[in-house]
Amino acid sequence: MLIFERGxxxxxxxxxAPKNRPDASTIPDSLLRKAAAPLPEVSELQVVRHFTNLSRxxxxxxxxxxxxxxxxxxxxxxxxxxxxxxxxxxxxxxxxSDRFSQxxxxxxxxxxxxxxxxxxxxxxxxxxxAGAQGEFAGxxxxxxxxxxxxxxxxxxxxxxSAAHGTNPATAVMCGYKVRExxxxxxxxxxxDALRESVGPQTAGIMLTNxxxxxxxxxxxxxxxxxxxDAGGLLYxxxxxxxxxxxxxxxxxxxxDVMHMNLHKTFATPHGGGGxxxxxxxxxxxxxxxxxxPIAGREDVGGEASYCWLxxxxxxxxxxxxxxxxxxxxxxxxxxxxxxxLGAEGLVRVGEFATLNANYMAKLMEQAxxxxxxxxxxxxxxxxVTMSPQVKSFDVNxxxxxxxxxxxxxxxxxxxxxxxxxxxxxxxPTETESPDEIEGFVLAMTKILEEAQNTPELVKAAPYxxxxxxxxxxxxxxxxxxxxxxxA
Amino acid sequence: MPFxxxxxxxxxxxxxxxxxQSIDELFDEIPSTLRCxxxxxxPSGLTEMEMLRKLSExxxxxxxxxxxxxxxxxxxxxxxxxxxxxxxxxxxTAYTPYQAEASQGTLQLIYEFQSMMTALTGLDVxxxxxxxxxSGLAEAVLxxxxxxxxxxxxxxxxxxxxxxxxxxxxxxxVTNQDIELEVVDVDxxxxxxxxxxxxxxxxxxxxxxxxxxxxxxxxxxxVNALTDWAHAQGMLVIAVVNPTSLALxxxxxxWGSTGADIAVGDGQxxxxxxxxxxxxxxxxxxxxxxxxxxxxxxxxxxxxxxxQPGFTLxxxxxxxxxxxxxxxxxxxxxxxxxxxxxxVYMSLLGGEGLRQVALASHExxxxxxxxxxxxxGVEVIQNTGPVFHEFVVxxxxxxxxxxxxxxxxxxxxxVDLQADYPQLGEAMLVCVTETKTENDLKLYAHKLQAVxxxxxxx
Numbered sequence: 055m056l057i058f059e060r061g062x063x064x065x066x067x068x069x070x071a072p073k074n075r076p077d078a079s080t081i082p083d084s085l086l087r088k089a090a091a092p093l094p095e096v097s098e099l100q101v102v103r104h105f106t107n108l109s110r111x112x113x114x115x116x117x118x119x120x121x122x123x124x125x126x127x128x129x130x131x132x133x134x135x136x137x138x139x140x141x142x143x144x145x146x147x148x149x150x151s152d153r154f155s156q157x158x159x160x161x162x163x164x165x166x167x168x169x170x171x172x173x174x175x176x177x178x179x180x181x182x183x184a185g186a187q188g189e190f191a192g193x194x195x196x197x198x199x200x201x202x203x204x205x206x207x208x209x210x211x212x213x214x215s216a217a218h219g220t221n222p223a224t225a226v227m228c229g230y231k232v233r234e235x236x237x238x239x240x241x242x243x244x245x246d247a248l249r250e251s252v253g254p255q256t257a258g259i260m261l262t263n264x265x266x267x268x269x270x271x272x273x274x275x276x277x278x279x280x281x282x283d284a285g286g287l288l289y290x291x292x293x294x295x296x297x298x299x300x301x302x303x304x305x306x307x308x309x310d311v312m313h314m315n316l317h318k319t320f321a322t323p324h325g326g327g328g329x330x331x332x333x334x335x336x337x338x339x340x341x342x343x344x345x346x347p348i349a350g351r352e353d354v355g356g357e358a359s360y361c362w363l364x365x366x367x368x369x370x371x372x373x374x375x376x377x378x379x380x381x382x383x384x385x386x387x388x389x390x391x392x393x394x395l396g397a398e399g400l401v402r403v404g405e406f407a408t409l410n411a412n413y414m415a416k417l418m419e420q421a422x423x424x425x426x427x428x429x430x431x432x433x434x435x436x437x438v439t440m441s442p443q444v445k446s447f448d449v450n451x452x453x454x455x456x457x458x459x460x461x462x463x464x465x466x467x468x469x470x471x472x473x474x475x476x477x478x479x480x481x482p483t484e485t486e487s488p489d490e491i492e493g494f495v496l497a498m499t500k501i502l503e504e505a506q507n508t509p510e511l512v513k514a515a516p517y518x519x520x521x522x523x524x525x526x527x528x529x530x531x532x533x534x535x536x537x538x539x540x541a
Numbered sequence: 542m543p544f545x546x547x548x549x550x551x552x553x554x555x556x557x558x559x560x561x562q563s564i565d566e567l568f569d570e571i572p573s574t575l576r577c578x579x580x581x582x583x584p585s586g587l588t589e590m591e592m593l594r595k596l597s598e599x600x601x602x603x604x605x606x607x608x609x610x611x612x613x614x615x616x617x618x619x620x621x622x623x624x625x626x627x628x629x630x631x632x633x634t635a636y637t638p639y640q641a642e643a644s645q646g647t648l649q650l651i652y653e654f655q656s657m658m659t660a661l662t663g664l665d666v667x668x669x670x671x672x673x674x675x676s677g678l679a680e681a682v683l684x685x686x687x688x689x690x691x692x693x694x695x696x697x698x699x700x701x702x703x704x705x706x707x708x709x710x711x712x713x714x715v716t717n718q719d720i721e722l723e724v725v726d727v728d729x730x731x732x733x734x735x736x737x738x739x740x741x742x743x744x745x746x747x748x749x750x751x752x753x754x755x756x757x758x759x760x761x762x763x764v765n766a767l768t769d770w771a772h773a774q775g776m777l778v779i780a781v782v783n784p785t786s787l788a789l790x791x792x793x794x795x796w797g798s799t800g801a802d803i804a805v806g807d808g809q810x811x812x813x814x815x816x817x818x819x820x821x822x823x824x825x826x827x828x829x830x831x832x833x834x835x836x837x838x839x840x841x842x843x844x845x846x847x848x849q850p851g852f853t854l855x856x857x858x859x860x861x862x863x864x865x866x867x868x869x870x871x872x873x874x875x876x877x878x879x880x881x882x883x884x885v886y887m888s889l890l891g892g893e894g895l896r897q898v899a900l901a902s903h904e905x906x907x908x909x910x911x912x913x914x915x916x917x918g919v920e921v922i923q924n925t926g927p928v929f930h931e932f933v934v935x936x937x938x939x940x941x942x943x944x945x946x947x948x949x950x951x952x953x954x955x956v957d958l959q960a961d962y963p964q965l966g967e968a969m970l971v972c973v974t975e976t977k978t979e980n981d982l983k984l985y986a987h988k989l990q991a992v993x994x995x996x997x998x999x
Binding site: 056057058061066077078080081082084085086087088090091092093094095096098101102104105106108109110111112113114115116117120122125127129130131133135136137140141142143144145146147148149150151153154155156157158160161167168170171172174183184185186187189190194197218219220222223224225226227228229232269270272274275298300301302303306307323324325326327328329330345372373374375376377378379380381382383384386389390392393394395396397398399400401402405406408409410412413416417430431455456459464465470484485486487488514516519520521522523524525526528529530532533534535536537538 | 542543544545546547551552554555556558559560561564565567568569570571572574575576577579580581582583584585586587588589592593595596597598599600601602603604605606608610612613614616620622625626628629630631632633634635636637638640641642643644645646647649650651652653655656657659660661665666667669670672673674675676704706707709710712713714717718719761763764765787788789790791792795807814815816817818819820822829832838839840841842843844845846847849851852853855856858860861862863864865866867868870871872873874875876877878879880881884885887888889890891892893894895896900903904907927929944948953956
C-alpha cells in the first residue's frame with residue numbers, strides 16, 4: 055500500500071504548524087496555487103510505521119552479505135556517521151564566513167592532504183559530488199589542459215571495453231569522441247591495439263587499475279609511456295582504489311588525473327543509491343585546472359588559518375560543478391574514517407580486501423565454478439563466468455543471482471563487465487569474515503546442485519522475498535511513474 | 542584490527558588454501574618498481590573516543606551565530622521522525638536497487654517520492670533525483686537542448702535573477718558540449734524581469750528559457766507571462782523552483798497557458814540539514830513527452846510473475862550502464878538517502894503542513910522587511926512587491942563591513958551580493974524562515990541599527 059492510500063483528507067502530523075494564522079495577502083492571486091498540493095494526509099505514527107515497514111523489505115549491509123563487485127559494499131563505521139552528524143557541522147550554512155568555518159575547513163584541508171598521500175598526486179579537490187562527477191571533472195581538466203596549450207586537434211578519448219559505462223558517457227559529456235580498446239584473454243589491455251589507436255587526435259585514456267576484470271593491469275608503465283609519447287594524458291578511474299590502498303599509487307603508475315569514490319574506499323553507506331563523493335586528484339601538470347572550491351591553509355602568527363580557494367586564487371580552474379562545496383557530509387565521514395584507521399589501517403584495507411577476494415575465488419574454483427581469469431591474482435574482486443552452467447543446465451547468471459536472494463545473500467554484480475559472458479563480479483570486501491565467505495560459497499554450491507537436479511526451481515527464483523520476479527518489460531512499456539489520486 | 546574480523550588463525554588458513562606464504566605475495570603482479578612505501582602524511586589511527594573528541598572540538602568552532610543566510614540553502618525545522626527513519630540501517634546501508642526483489646523498500650519509497658514531486662510541481666514525471674539543484678539545472682539544460690525539436694540552437698537564455706552559483710555550474714558543465722548560456726541583465730531598480738525587457742531577444746533561436754521562482758532575490762516573477770512569451774518564441778521553459786514555496790505558489794506545470802516544460806531545484810529545504818552544502822539533492826520533473834530525454838534513474842510500478850504489484854528501475858536504456866557513450870548523461874547515481882529523508886518529511890507535513898511552513902517563513906520575512914525599512918541607512922529594494930522568504934537590502938555603509946560587524950555580534954546577516962551583482966551597490970540578500978522568532982528579528986534590526994551608527998562614527 056502506498057503512503058498516499060493510508061491517508062484521510064484533513065489528517066496530518068502537526069510538528070511544523072505555526073502558532074498564528076499567517077496569510078499570503080501580499081502575493082498576487084495569479085501566482086498562488088489554486089488547490090493544496092496533493093501530498094499524503096497521514097499521522098506521525100502512520101508515517102513511522104509505513105516507512106519502518108518499507109525498510110524491512112530491503113537487503114542492506116546491516117542485514118545481509120552484499121558481495122557486489124565494483125561497488126565495494128563494506129561496513130561503514132558508525133563513528134564516522136556520528137562525527138559527520140555533530141551539530142556544528144550539520145548547522146553550518148555553506149556560505150558561512152571563514153570565521154565560522156575553521157573547524158569544517160580544517161577537516162577538508164586535512165583530508166585533501168591525506169588523499170594526496172594515498173594517491174601520490176600533487177593536488178586534490180573534494181568538490182565533485184559522485185564518482186561520475188569526478189570523472190567529468192577529470193576529463194574536463196584534460197580538455198582544459200589541451201586547450202590551454204592551443205592543442206585543439208585532440209578530439210578522442212580511449213576507453214577499454216571492460217570499463218564502467220560512466221567512462222564513455224563522461225567522455226561524451228565533455229565533448230569527446232570515444233574509441234574503444236580491446237582487452238586480451240588474460241584481462242590486460244591489448245597493447246598492440248593501443249599503439250594503433252593513439253595519435254595526435256588522442257586527448258587521453260581512461261583506465262581502471264585494477265580493472266573491472268578484477269585483475270591488475272601489469273603493463274601499466276608501458277601504457278603510460280605510449281599515451282604520453284603521443285601527447286595524451288592518463289585518467290585513472292578510482293572505483294577500485296580499495297584494492298591497492300597503500301601498495302601502489304596512481305601517481306606513481308603514471309596517471310595524470312584520477313577520481314576516488316569516497317563512499318567505496320572510505321566510509322559512506324550507499325544510502326539506497328547515494329549520496330557519494332568523487333574527489334579528483336591531479337599531478338603537477340593539471341594542478342591549475344582543479345575544480346573549486348578547495349580548502350587552503352596559511353600560518354598566521356604560528357596559528358593555522360583556513361580559507362576557501364576559488365576562481366580568484368585559481369584562474370585556470372574548470373570552476374564549480376555544484377552550488378556549494380560538494381557533499382560535505384560525505385567528505386567528513388571519509389575524514390573521520392581516515393583518522394580512525396590511520397596509515398596502518400588504510401594499508402590493511404587493501405591487504406584484507408585482496409586476501410578475502412583471493413580466498414573466495416579459490417573456494418569458488420574448488421566448488422566447480424569457472425573463473426574468468428584463472429591463473430591471475432584476484433584483486434579485491436573477481437569474475438566467475440556461468441557459461442558452463444548455461445550450457446549444461448540452461449540456468450543463467452541472473453537465475454543464480456535471484457536464487458541467492460532466497461538464501462539471504464545479495465546477488466553479486468551480474469552481466470558486468472560486458473565482455474565476459476554470463477558473469478558474476480564478486481567482491482567480498484575486507485570487513486567480511488572467512489565464515490561469511492564460506493557460507494556464501496556453500497549457498498552457491500547448493501544452487502549448483504539445484505541447477506543440476508531441478509533447474510526449473512532456480513529459474514523461477516526468488517520465492518521468499520516480498521515480491522517474485524518482476525515484469526521489467528511491462529514497467530517500461532506501460533509507464534507508471536507516479537501515483538495519481540483519483541479525482 | 543579495527544573493522545577487520547580476521548584472527549591470526551583465519552589468515553594462516555586462508556593463505557594455505559590460496560597457496561601463498563604471505564598476504565604480500567598476493568600483490569606480486571604489481572611491478573616491484575611501482576610498489577609504494579609507507580604513507581608518510583597520514584597520521585596513526587585514533588580510537589573512536591579520540592576521533593570523536595578531535596572532531597567535536599572542530600565542530601564546536603563553527604557554532605554560535607544566528608543565521609540569516611539563504612541563497613540556495615535554507616534552515617528549516619526538521620521533525621525528529623525524519624532522520625530517525627532515514628537513518629535506519631536498511632535504508633542507509635542498502636545499495637542501488639538493481640536487484641528489485643531485494644530492494645522493494647527503497648524502490649517503493651522512491652516511487653512515492655516521484656509521486657510527491659509531481660504533485661508539488663504539477664508536472665507528469667519525476668526521476669529519482671540528481672546531485673543538487675545547480676548540477677541538476679545543467680542536466681535540465683542538456684535535456685532541453687536534446688528535447689526541443691523546434692530549435693536547432695545550442696543556446697539557452699537565462700534570466701539574470703537565476704541563482705548565479707547555479708548559472709556558473711551550468712556554464713562549467715554544458716560549455717564542454719558547446720552549449721552557450723546567455724544571460725538577461727537584472728534591472729537594479731526593482732530586480733524584476735518584465736517580458737518587455739525580453740523583447741530584444743525575440744526572433745533569435747534559443748532552445749530554452751531559464752526562469753527561477755522565487756528568484757535568487759526572493760522576488761516573485763510574473764511566471765505566467767514569461768512562460769507564454771518563451772513558448773511563443775519556440776523555447777522550452779525550465780523552471781527553477783524552491784520546493785517549500787510550491788505548497789503556496791502556482792506549480793510550474795500550471796505556469797502560463799500550457800505550463801513550464803521542465804522543473805528543477807534543490808530538495809534541501811525538504812528535511813535536509815544545511816550541513817555545509819551537502820549532501821542535498823536535485824529534483825527534476827518534466828512533461829511526459831520528454832521522459833525519454835530525462836537523465837538519471839526512474840522507478841516504475843509493475844507486477845511480478847504472480848501479478849502482485851511491485852516496483853523496479855525502468856527506462857534503463859537511457860542510462861550509461863546500458864547505453865555507454867549514447868546515454869542521456871553520465872550520472873549513475875541518485876541521492877537516495879537524502880530522498881528518503883525528503884519523502885518522510887513531505888509525508889509528515891502533507892500539502893497543508895508544507896503550506897504552513899511556507900506561510901510562516903513568508904510572514905517572518907515580511908516582519909523583518911518592515912523592521913529594516915524603518916532603519917535609517919537601510920534601503921529595502923523590494924519594499925512592497927511580492928517576495929518569498931528572501932529580500933535584498935542596500936546599506937549606506939560598505940556591506941562587507943556591515944556583515945563583519947554583525948558577525949562579531951553573533952549574527953550572520955546575509956549574503957554579500959557585490960561579487961555577483963556589482964550594479965546593485967552595497968547590497969546583501971537576507972533570508973528568513975519559520976525558524977526565527979520575533980525576538981530574533983528584533984535582535985537583527987537592533988544590531989543592524991547599532992552597527993550602522995557605529996560605522997558612521999568611525
